[in-house]
Amino acid sequence: MAILGFSLSLSRMKSLQSCIDDLLRLKKTEVVHKMSAKxxxxxxxxxxxxxxxxxxxxxxxxxxxxxxxxxxxxxxxxxxxxxxxxxxxxxxxxxxxxxxxxxxxxxxxxxxxxxxxxxxxxxxxxxxx
Structure with missing residues (x-):
């Protein structure tokens, strides 16, 4: 698949999506951690x-x-x-x-x-x- 002139295989796109998902999960965890005073x-x-x-x-x-x-x-x-x-x-x-x-x-x-x-x-x- 060509995106902005780059050719990405389906497996590479899935790998990138997995990285994005991981980053989003980390960001959510970071927000929870910041607001966690007991x-x-x-x-x-x-x-x-x-x-x-x-x-x-x-x-x-x-x-x-x-x-x-x-x-x-x-x-x-x-x-x-x-x-x-x-x-x-x-x-x-x-x-x-x-x-x-x-x-x-x-x-x-x-x-x-x-x-x-x-x-x-x-x-x-x-x-x-």
């Missing part, structure tokens, strides 16, 4: 953050996905927004952690708190304010 600490470890203005005017309106100087924003969100939903069995702990991880990955830094809560709500199918 703990908030594992999410924190993916990010670096240094608060150059602790207690700054914008701190309350932003969400950091990294831990800084003993303060863990994701732990705070879990404790104040998600833990009750887990205890009421509206979501699982795994889903809560996965939602935090996905929101961190999907939103560009700096992450506005309103956008972060909107993303969590979208992912979990519940309203987070």
């Amino acid at each position: 703990t908030i600490r594992e999410i924190n470890d993916k990010y670096r953050y240094e608060d150059k203005k602790p207690g700054g005017a914008r701190d309350n309106s932003l969400v950091s996905c990294a831990q800084c100087d003993g303060y863990n924003e994701l732990q705070y969100i879990y404790d104040t927004k998600l833990k009750l939903l887990v205890s009421e069995r509206k979501i699982t702990e795994d889903k809560a952690i996965a939602a935090l991880e996905k929101a961190c990955a999907d939103l560009k830094n700096p992450r506005a708190r309103t956008d972060f809560y909107r993303k969590l709500s979208e992912i979990l199918g519940v309203v987070i304010k």
Whole structure:
């Protein structure tokens, strides 16, 4: 068979298709691997953050996905927004952690708190304010 001026045998085409299939499988595995945190600490470890203005005017309106100087924003969100939903069995702990991880990955830094809560709500199918 001639494709773009190249002549390929049927066996060579099958071999190429097999390679393409393998690459697609690897790409899917890579995405799953990247989004596989089991703990908030594992999410924190993916990010670096240094608060150059602790207690700054914008701190309350932003969400950091990294831990800084003993303060863990994701732990705070879990404790104040998600833990009750887990205890009421509206979501699982795994889903809560996965939602935090996905929101961190999907939103560009700096992450506005309103956008972060909107993303969590979208992912979990519940309203987070």
